[in-house]
Amino acid sequence: MSSSAAETSSMFYSMILPSTIHNKMLRIPLKFVGQFGDELSSIAKLAVPDGRVWQVGLTKFGRKIWFDQGWQNFVESQSISAGYFLLFKYEKNSIFRVLIFDMTACEIDYPYEDDMACEMCVEISEEQFKHEAELLSRKRKMEDGLERDEPNAEPDLLVSLRKSGIYITEKYKELYSTEELERAVYIARAFKATNPKPNPLFMIIWKANDKPCREVYAPARFAYQYVDEDSKSVEVQAPSGRKWSLGIHWRATGGFFLAKGWAGVSDYVHLTEGDICIFELVRHRDVVFKLHVFHQCSKITSWREKFSLVSII
Known part of the structure; x- marks a missing residue:
């Protein structure tokens, strides 16, 4: 085994599920155990x-x-919490370095307490971790059939979202960056992990500078399957519990826009460029959506340098 392959195989990641929190333990992947279990x-x-x-x-x-x-x-x-994502890098002598990402796919601000008993025994090398994370990302791409000859080629991330049971319109695909779609896939999977049997969902990525993406469009596939075409309005509930009744405008080709009133909702929840919104259909007959907002994070650049979400798609 080459040194690069050995370094890559010493890394693994884990999504924190509700059962992980409940059981107060985390199982190490069998593939990792098969290679390093005897020395732990x-x-x-x-x-x-x-x-x-x-x-x-x-x-x-x-x-x-x-x-x-x-x-x-x-x-x-x-x-x-459930929905968090942990990346483990095995050193030696049963020592693991750990990076922690929250449900917005951003690395957390690690809390520090002066009086907390801990042992300073590992020197963290940012550049070394970046190199090792890139190795893991390349390996995962090959295993999942995502390795591509063209450096700018992209996996169909919208298909990955649909497989997660979350719809996002392909109409504005060219307005979304690969990074935004990767983050959307991560958030979708984290949301599904914390809600094993969720209601029907659709998602938008807020683009303040692009008029089409300042409007909320429910994709045709979603609308056809879950919303009666005779519906004239919907209710949207913010995370705080506040509610709005919004008119909807149906497109001739299917799908609908949230019309008058949406601007008040977006202002209330403080949407900014790159924020992700999930609309969860909690009541079918009178069409009530629960709004979940995942704000863009200031640490996204450092997160991209450390770990690429392409490796978990």
């Missing part, structure tokens, strides 16, 4: 980028290994 001791060390380290027990049963005793302390200290 009964105690692992988890190091976050600010240099702090947590000791976490490892429970072994056959070829299965879990982060167990002490895992819950790590989760609580980092305020990890």
Whole structure:
């Protein structure tokens, strides 16, 4: 095995599911265990980028290994919730470096407490991690059939969204960057992970400078399947519970726009460029949508440098 392949195989990622939070343990992937399980001791060390380290027990049963005793302390200290995404890089001597991403696909601001007992034992190298993350991304692309000869070629990310049960119109595909679509796929999967049986959904990416994307368009596929074509208005509920009744304008080719009143909703939830909105259909007969807003984050540039979401599509 080449040194690059060995470095790549020492990394794995994990989506935090509701069951992970409930069970207060996290299972390590079997593929990783098959290669490194024998050298893991009964105690692992988890190091976050600010240099702090947590000791976490490892429970072994056959070829299965879990982060167990002490895992819950790590989760609580980092305020990890269902839908979060963790990237692990195995060093040696049962030491793992960990990056933590929240449901907006942004790396978290790692909380620091002066009086927290921790052990400074791992030096975090930003450039080294960037290199190793790129290796993992390339490997995942090959495994998933996403390796492409043309450097600017893109996977059909809208298909990935539809497979996740979330619709986004292809009409404005050229207005969305690959990074925005990758982030949309991540948020869709995180949303599905925290809502195993969600209601029907559609998604928009807010583009303040492009008139078509300042309007909310429910894709034809979604509208045809879930909304009666005789409907003249819908209700939208903000995360705070506030409600609006909005008129809708049907297109001759299918799908509809949220018409008069949407500007008030967008102002209320403070939409800015790149924000992602999920419209969850919570009541069919009178057409009521619950609005979920995922604001763009200021740390997106550093996140892209560290890890590409192409590797999880």
